[in-house]
Amino acid sequence: MNGSGYNVERNDHICFSVTQFERGETMDRRKEIILAATRSFSMFGYKATTMDQVAKIAKVGKGTIYTFFSNKEELFQEIVRSTIREMRSEAEAVIDPEEPFRLKAHQALMKMLEFREQHALLGKLIEEEKEIRTQAVQEMLLEVEDEIVGFIAGKLKMAIERGEVRPCDPKLVAYMLFKSYLAFVIEWPETRGEPLKEETIANLFNETLFRGLLA
Template identity: 55%
Template sequence: MDRRQEILEAAAKSFSLFGYKATTMDQVAKIANVGKGTIYTFFANKEDLFNAIVVKLINEMRAEADSVAVEGASFEKNAHARLMQMLKFRETHQLYAKLIDEEKELRTPAVKEVLETIEKEIVSYIKEKMEKVIAKGELKPCDTELVAYLLFKSYLALIVDWGKTHDDELAEKRIVELLSGTIFKSLLV
């Protein structure tokens, strides 16, 4: 079997299980059943290998977000479903969850960078979907970059941050009512 692929799978497994810092190149080589030197014929260094794994993660996330959208549903419904799915992905996806934990506990710089990349990806994903819907005339034209950013940050605040400083989680219904009545409403034509 293709050595590059074996290495990618081994690395994905190890990063998911132990995080970036605690994954060693020897470890990956052993899991992939290749010599350590072989890894360096495909990837420039550890970070390069890591980034390749993260590209896969981003694709999986996009696929999952796409899978919950419904053809013909309103922008609000689909954007909500997509954002909720991506935030769920943060906790569900073993590697993503591990990286968030590592960023909080270890402050590994490579991990911080990668998490920022993923968040930027989420924002541009939302922006992209918004622009499609604007082109269809369902939404008013607007500062899509900023609105997408605001939407993402709002969901992050309500779904993730709220729980950290309050005893009870927010009910999804309460969130929908809030955002439906404020941000989403104002975007309609």
């Protein structure tokens, strides 16, 4: 653990021989495994994904997986965490500190809505947590929620200090934003059939919550 909010794994077990590393073979194997596992987790969920299956799709022996990841759960965590890291850095990248709060919020939201594949993974995991309550999935989703809510809350806190946003409890508002986002992106399509247009969702947030937050 470090103080930045991310868990940085101790990767002692990843020790490349120079030749292999130079030829890029080891990284390819690792990447293939992650790619295969990501696809399988997205399609079948955590529990229904077998390590044999991952090995087969990645075209490696099962034992090879265990030279990179100490067990199934760690492979899973690595995938979900790097997904979240990627989303976070893209969000940061799209936020221009010079712009007003509402525009920044709108742009960040639009950027998040672009992550279709990542949404597919999270959607599958949420489904699995609802239907079979896999413990590893439950724990991971809680971590994801904390991570995202914490991120949003941090941004809100700064905006409040800058006087751009009226004083409020950033944690609660961030929680509301996150849950509303999930409701529209994941739950609405499930019960109402058709997913909402990205623009529709972004405009809705912009015209209600983002507007209501302004100082």
